[in-house]
Amino acid sequence: DGGITQSPKYLFRKEGQNVTLSCEQNLNHDAMYWYRQDPGQGLRLIYYSQIVNDFQKGDIAEGYSVSREKKESFPLTVTSAQKNPTAFYLCASSPVDRVYGYTFGSGTRLTVV
């Protein structure tokens, strides 16, 4: 079945460490997105990519980095520069055409300990 997979589901990190969240899709979608969600809040856009080897900053990119070396993969690195990294992270993908919607992964819950 086609879908989008995020791993791991839960992740614990010590302060000062970088950590990478995985996002893989087999839907042949060109665009991929990373969102952050804090308790009781909506989704805030971190980074997005519409084509391989290209990506753009969203509204809260500071302290995060991404790469898009393959169409299927869009990993997100939470660096030590991110001051408040504990959150729920969601990855999504879509065709770029507006007639199609987003498909979301099941999310990764990151906790800094």
Added chain:
Amino acid sequence: DAKTTQPPSMDCAEGRAANLPCNHSTISGNEYVYWYRQIHSQGPQYIIHGLKNNETNEMASLIITEDRKSSTLILPHATLRDTAVYYCIERTSYDKVIFGPGTSLSVIP
């Protein structure tokens, strides 16, 4: 900022229709309206989308006003499993999508 506005919360009695409004007064002619819902600690799930005409699928109906400045998502017979946060967004090609805080729907037994 999100381009749509929704009430922060709504209640609905179980078995009744839930009508969730969304204002998108700045929508352009080539933008679709999409609705998603998110159950706690899960990824958002697609519900329905439309451009001009009303749409219906097995989950819900979408009513879009003639001027396209607002829409209503209708869950015809709400169940407890419909308790979730519902997001209304605009989608245009080759652009990022901004999600607002959505509407938290509580279905009451």
